[in-house]
Amino acid sequence: MKIECTIDGKALSLSVNSNKPLSLILMEDVGNRSLLCHCKGEACGNCIVLLNDEATLSCVIPAFRLKDATISTFESYQKTRLCRDIERAYLRNGNTPCPNCYASKTLIIESILQTLTNVRSTRTGPIMSRPRIPASLDEGLDEKAIIQELSLNTCQCMHMSELVQIVETALSFRRRKRVPRN
């Protein structure tokens, strides 16, 4: 099956099996280095990517659902200014996820921040020119919901309370950035 899609800003035409999971396409056909393994249904939560600007588990997206899709992996996300908020939050809290889950946890936190700030990020472009679109159909998130989101990644390298703290810190950075300056 031939699929036209955009991965990390590059327009690609891929010839892959129609039911091949996106995680395997990224690892085997695109050579993406931010995805480390394919869990084969173990639901490890280590394969998060942004599919059309929404965080998604790439192991449950088949190739035939990728026609004309825009996929951003951690490789391109880490170059954006949005990632800086989360990296600064890691530094501020003195704790960083392990290399296995770093990409995935960061993208989950980004998804939470998008919901909480109600702004959906674009892959590139200056922050102030981003379109203001409701980030999610579910409105808002309480702490229980944040923990539920973070639990999607099963790596135990960090305690949940530390991750919640990081989300709060990153959120304060993100909100500060959104205050219009005269």
Place this chain on the structure above:
Amino acid sequence: MYQGIRSPVIHTPKTLNEFNATILRYPNARIWAGGTYIMSQKEYYPSDSKDSIIDLGGMEEMKKITRNDRFVEIGSMVSASQLLYAGKLVLPAILQETLETLASQIVRRQITVGGSLCIPDMRLALSTTLAILDASAEFKFYQGGKVSTHWIPVARMYDKEGKLALGVDNALLTRIRIGLDYGDFHSLFTVEDPMRNTEKCVIFAFQANRSQNSLSKVQFCMNFPTKAFHMSKDIESKLSSLTLPIHPERVNTISYELVAELKKQHSTITALQLERGRRMFESVLHKLNSKTLQT
């Protein structure tokens, strides 16, 4: 790496008529809704399955939510996330709670209502809640080149072990209908993630109507995801005749009756699951008592 693996043919019908034509032509095709369950199976890829896939993702007529003064109808391709958003105005509170506990927001965007109800061998929280809400599902059956439409109560879609039991090979769930005449007390308990900890998970949904200190229209479902989908008309009718508050000894007696019934009918349930189920059941009845005494 996967030489010799055949790429399945993907059919993408846009309307029900197109779907009907496709399924009658390719009766062995796999019907694909959200795909979260199919793709989370270990043997999903690579596999040597030669069956083609019918992707329901393009069928707009199955993505609608409509409501009138008697019921809500939900298209089977509505995602859990979309339903949760719409649900704040149109759905019973217990269904919203169920959708919130179903999975994280990231996964909820992919899970579809129809896909969740039609998992062949495992029952999740959505089936449990819809069963106690007396929801019905519209199915199109495809047999011998003919199409027939049937409304089936969600509670009767499954056998006692919770496996999908429709009695036909090819069927399509098109919409769910939920009546708006539900009880004023409801409770949902989910212990452990049914996908990750199937052997320890218990899901319990309960609803009832309290009027003048008496209990009526009691409905409950205790779900042990791969082992039992238990609804007891016997215990429901016993509870329906009770006056509130229920005496703690009576609560105790009924909960052990439920355990005995579960043990008798479902031998595979573990002791841990049984104990969890019993405590959930007791806890709901105590919560019911406490609400009664507060008012």
